Amino acid sequence: MGADQFEAKRVAESRVVLSTMMNPEHANALGHVHGGEIMKLADEAAGLAAMRHARAAAVTVAIDSMTFDEPIYVGNMVTLIAELTYTGRTSMEIRVAVSAEDPLTGSRVHTNLAYFVFVAIDPQGKPQPVPPLAIETPQEQLRFQQAQERQVERIRRHEREQALRDQELPGGDGA
Numbered sequence: 001m002g003a004d005q006f007e008a009k010r011v012a013e014s015r016v017v018l019s020t021m022m023n024p025e026h027a028n029a030l031g032h033v034h035g036g037e038i039m040k041l042a043d044e045a046a047g048l049a050a051m052r053h054a055r056a057a058a059v060t061v062a063i064d065s066m067t068f069d070e071p072i073y074v075g076n077m078v079t080l081i082a083e084l085t086y087t088g089r090t091s092m093e094i095r096v097a098v099s100a101e102d103p104l105t106g107s108r109v110h111t112n113l114a115y116f117v118f119v120a121i122d123p124q125g126k127p128q129p130v131p132p133l134a135i136e137t138p139q140e141q142l143r144f145q146q147a148q149e150r151q152v153e154r155i156r157r158h159e160r161e162q163a164l165r166d167q168e169l170p171g172g173d174g175a
């Protein structure tokens with residue numbers, strides 16, 4: 001079955017909003033939350049959005065452009081919003097925007113932005129087609145175009161790196 005045999009699904013149908021409290025075990029001695037903790041939460045939120053869109057298991061195939069714009073502290077409430085920006089045949093790009101709120105004062109700042117690519121897989125672990133994305137707003141249209149450009153660049157980069165790796169491996173052209 002190809003992606004075109006599915007009915008298109010709206011971004012809002014798979015959007016995930018995840019809020020959680022940052023506790024001492026998430027932070028260093030200065031009370032700053034570890035970057036890896038935020039990456040893990042972002043991966044979880046993105047994975048849930050991907051699975052809700054595909055209604056299938058989905059695995060991370062690429063993560064890029066994760067920014068750390070402001071520190072997050074112990075006691076902050078972190079909120080992650082994960083939304084699909086793009087679908088290919090079996091792949092989906094998910095944008096995750098993270099903010100931190102001081103629950104005592106209500107002050108809230110944008111802290112991180114990341115893009116994840118997930119691939120839907122069948123029970124044998126093979127990529128399987130996903131429904132196309134129904135684009136409803138000019139912002140979604142712009143995000144889709146930008147995601148498509150990023151995906152083209154990711155594939156180019158991946159192919160370049162694969163070629164280099166092949167040369168570096170013993171028995172390769174560069175051995």
Ligand SMILES: CC(C)(COP(=O)(O)OP(=O)(O)OC[C@H]1O[C@@H](n2cnc3c(N)ncnc32)[C@H](O)[C@@H]1OP(=O)(O)O)[C@@H](O)C(=O)NCCC(=O)NCCS
Nearest residue numbers: 059060061062088089090091117119125126127154155158
């Ligand atoms: C994800 C996986 C099944 C893809 O297998 P594959 O043999 O590369 O499959 P394909 O070449 O058919 O690619 C599948 C899709 O992924 C995309 N893709 C593959 N590598 C990619 C990369 N580095 N960056 C972005 N997209 C990529 C392809 O463009 C294709 O998208 P499309 O169908 O929308 O055109 C395989 O790479 C895998 O199992 N990786 C490990 C995943 C994992 O363990 N993640 C961490 C835990 S969740």
